[in-house]
Amino acid sequence: MYNFITGPLLWLSFIVFFVGLGVRTVLYIRGLDWRLDRVAYRAYPGLGIKGALSSIIHWLIPFGSHGWRAKPLYTIIFFVFHVGVVVTPLFLLGHAIIMEERWGINWPTIPMWVADVLTIGVLIATVLIAIRRFALPEVRILTTLYDYALLLLTVTPFVSGFLVVHQWGDNTFWLYTHILSGELLLIAIPFTKLFHVVGYFLSRAQIGMDFGIKRAVKAKGGFAW
Amino acid sequence: MPEGILCNRTPINTKEHLDAVLGDKGGKQYYQEMQELDVDVEKLQKSLQDTCKSRIRTWLEICAHCGLCADSCFFYLANRRDPTQVPSYKILTTLGEIVKKNGNVDNAHMRYCMDTAWGKCTCCNRCGSFCPYGIDMGVMFSYLRGLCFSQGFVPWEMKIGSGMHRVFRAQMDVTPEDWVETCEWMAEEQQDEWPGLEIPVDKEGADILYTVNAREPKHYPEDIAEAAILFHIAGENWTVPSTGWEQTSLTMFAGDWEGCKMQVQTVYDAIERLKPKRVMGTECGHAHRATIIEGPYWVGREDGRPPVPYLHYTEWLAEALRLGKIKIDPAKKIKVPVTLQDSCNYVRNYGLKDITREILSYIVEPGYLIEMKPNKEHNFCCGGGGGMNGIGLYRKQRNTGMKVKRDQILATGAKLVIAPCHNCWDAIRDLEEVYEIGIKWSFLKPLIIHMAIIPDHLKPQEEEEEE
Numbered sequence: 001m002y003n004f005i006t007g008p009l010l011w012l013s014f015i016v017f018f019v020g021l022g023v024r025t026v027l028y029i030r031g032l033d034w035r036l037d038r039v040a041y042r043a044y045p046g047l048g049i050k051g052a053l054s055s056i057i058h059w060l061i062p063f064g065s066h067g068w069r070a071k072p073l074y075t076i077i078f079f080v081f082h083v084g085v086v087v088t089p090l091f092l093l094g095h096a097i098i099m100e101e102r103w104g105i106n107w108p109t110i111p112m113w114v115a116d117v118l119t120i121g122v123l124i125a126t127v128l129i130a131i132r133r134f135a136l137p138e139v140r141i142l143t144t145l146y147d148y149a150l151l152l153l154t155v156t157p158f159v160s161g162f163l164v165v166h167q168w169g170d171n172t173f174w175l176y177t178h179i180l181s182g183e184l185l186l187i188a189i190p191f192t193k194l195f196h197v198v199g200y201f202l203s204r205a206q207i208g209m210d211f212g213i214k215r216a217v218k219a220k221g222g223f224a225w
Numbered sequence: 226m227p228e229g230i231l232c233n234r235t236p237i238n239t240k241e242h243l244d245a246v247l248g249d250k251g252g253k254q255y256y257q258e259m260q261e262l263d264v265d266v267e268k269l270q271k272s273l274q275d276t277c278k279s280r281i282r283t284w285l286e287i288c289a290h291c292g293l294c295a296d297s298c299f300f301y302l303a304n305r306r307d308p309t310q311v312p313s314y315k316i317l318t319t320l321g322e323i324v325k326k327n328g329n330v331d332n333a334h335m336r337y338c339m340d341t342a343w344g345k346c347t348c349c350n351r352c353g354s355f356c357p358y359g360i361d362m363g364v365m366f367s368y369l370r371g372l373c374f375s376q377g378f379v380p381w382e383m384k385i386g387s388g389m390h391r392v393f394r395a396q397m398d399v400t401p402e403d404w405v406e407t408c409e410w411m412a413e414e415q416q417d418e419w420p421g422l423e424i425p426v427d428k429e430g431a432d433i434l435y436t437v438n439a440r441e442p443k444h445y446p447e448d449i450a451e452a453a454i455l456f457h458i459a460g461e462n463w464t465v466p467s468t469g470w471e472q473t474s475l476t477m478f479a480g481d482w483e484g485c486k487m488q489v490q491t492v493y494d495a496i497e498r499l500k501p502k503r504v505m506g507t508e509c510g511h512a513h514r515a516t517i518i519e520g521p522y523w524v525g526r527e528d529g530r531p532p533v534p535y536l537h538y539t540e541w542l543a544e545a546l547r548l549g550k551i552k553i554d555p556a557k558k559i560k561v562p563v564t565l566q567d568s569c570n571y572v573r574n575y576g577l578k579d580i581t582r583e584i585l586s587y588i589v590e591p592g593y594l595i596e597m598k599p600n601k602e603h604n605f606c607c608g609g610g611g612g613m614n615g616i617g618l619y620r621k622q623r624n625t626g627m628k629v630k631r632d633q634i635l636a637t638g639a640k641l642v643i644a645p646c647h648n649c650w651d652a653i654r655d656l657e658e659v660y661e662i663g664i665k666w667s668f669l670k671p672l673i674i675h676m677a678i679i680p681d682h683l684k685p686q687e688e689e690e691e692e
């Protein structure tokens with residue numbers, strides 16, 4: 001069982017994840033239409049790239065955009081969540097060992113205590129995000145069960161992983177939960193809203209090009225995101 | 226598939242049709258017929274297939290339901306944070322449903338779409354700059370308006386506006402003859418005060434071709450006279466076209482994509498015909514949006530730019546003041562607290578934020594300009610954009626929405642609001658009428674004329690003799 005879910009199934013998850021994201025990226029870009037979107041994408045590659053980068057970077061940095069600065073508390077929660085969700089699994093010692101054993105790749109890692117802090121950060125942020133979802137009327141009206149389900153799906157590998165690392169509870173159970181939920185997450189990403197792991201960059205690049213090429217042509221230094 | 230006599234899926238293309246709809250005062254019968262208007266699902270599906278591509282579909286799908294866009298929308302703020310005014314909610318329950326159900330929606334849904342697209346959004350695009358993904362409801366509501374228009378679910382005034390453009394190539398019933406006559410009349414009127422002032426029509430190869438908003442010849446001809454006076458003072462070699470003079474586009478507000486193309490093509494044809502070095506428009510936001518920003522795409526120009534450089538009025542004015550073509554009498558500079566309305570259409574959506582401020586630096590005594598907060602590309606819509614000023618059905622919604630602008634102005638303590646945009650100007654005038662906050666409002670032209678130093682050779686003869 002363990003060999004299967006950390007072998008073929010893991011492979012399959014990664015394939016679905018990468019191929020799925022790849023296909024969606026290609027479809028997205030092919031679906032951009034200079035006439036319908038009314039953005040001359042091809043005519044001004046320089047302005048387009050500058051606009052896209054500025055749009056992405058301002059929003060990638062905490063408090064880097066007017067939008068983030070308008071919501072300081074949420075910004076902190078948001079970044080704690082996202083930094084933890086991305087960095088922890090990528091650079092976890094345990095994951096690097098598997099990489100080394102399976103494929104002989106020497107992968108960089110973060111110290112265990114950092115991983116712990118990040119994970120706890122993710123868990124706290126998750127709770128706050130969930131509370132925000134039903135506490136604020138303007139968020140509650142938008143929220144569906146699907147949003148909670150995705151939040152749960154995203155956080156399960158973190159909860160279970162944390163329990164495994166710290167050997168709390170039934171270790172085998174939590175280990176299997178961790179691996180399976182992690183794989184489920186990978187598979188779900190291309191097919192759900194979680195597509196935003198790539199979609200964020202695509203969408204921001206598009207609006208950045210829109211402003212860079214067309215809507216902020218006369219603004220010195222481009223649009224003030 | 227019942228369609229009404231007045232309310233139907235056919236755009237207005239003839240004078241008779243236009244008169245029939247106009248004759249229905251306030252759109253009483255029109256809106257009654259709309260209650261029964263069927264949705265042509267097949268046509269809607271075809272539209273979706275042809276025009277709803279990855280950008281909009283992705284926006285609708287990845288919206289994180291985070292609500293960060295809520296505070297960015299002045300309608301949400303003005304309506305005491307009513308959650309149904311959250312931009313994301315507004316689009317997901319309208320366009321989102323249409324896309325999700327692949328066009329299988331009913332009459333009630335389309336009417337709800339209309340009420341939302343025109344009554345709860347001015348397409349000011351502010352929310353787009355506050356969403357982490359850059360999801361722009363202004364863009365999507367414009368798109369939804371197109372779907373609504375093609376199905377006949379469009380406010381009465383917008384149907385008429387689109388019809389006006391299709392019949393007259395102007396948003397009001399002004400024919401080329403009316404237009405040329407108005408120009409002649411305005412030039413004549415000024416002769417006493419401005420001897421030799423001309424409004425040249427159809428001059429080829431001029432430095433500047435000037436285009437306007439149809440309400441100028443129709444209701445405010447003095448605006449044309451003012452433009453002429455300033456060109457006269459600046460010594461510009463300019464002209465107006467006999468056709469293709471109308472720069473605005475109610476077709477854009479109406480969602481009449483075909484009409485948008487027709488209208489802007491008329492202007493571009495005038496440019497090709499008269500070959501001016503540059504074109505320039507009046508103090509109007511949506512005219513600029515229609516003819517300079519979106520227009521090139523409607524007619525299919527791959528470079529996304531008009532055929533020759535096309536300036537907003539403020540760009541020319543800043544240049545004229547900068548180069549000293551127009552000189553300001555320092556004694557006449559504005560010395561009352563004054564604030565500036567940034568028009569979404571050429572500030573957020575074109576970047577002209579510094580140009581207007583440059584102008585003010587020449588005409589306002591230092592210390593008297595008090596900026597609104599927020600301002601520049603993050604300014605709030607005046608409340609009357611997107612055609613809302615003209616729609617009777619949503620007058621109440623508009624007046625409520627204007628509270629945000631009212632409070633922004635009040636917070637500055639300004640007594641004068643400079644609004645170099647026809648729509649903003651109207652909205653601020655109405656705002657004063659509704660809320661009586663004791664402000665004045667103005668375009669730039671009259672202010673500049675009042676402050677400009679008149680070169681001696683332009684002054685009337687008698688005066689010179691006296692001296």
Ligand code: SF4
Nearest residue numbers: 288289291292294356
């Ligand atoms: S801010 Fe953007 S992602 Fe969040 S709810 Fe609004 S549109 Fe959706």
Ligand code: SF4
Nearest residue numbers: 298346347349350352
């Ligand atoms: S475009 Fe403007 S009016 Fe429309 S939803 Fe966005 S912020 Fe509100």
Ligand code: SF4
Nearest residue numbers: 510568569607610648
């Ligand atoms: S009327 Fe003025 S402020 Fe309102 S949307 Fe148009 S340009 Fe913006």
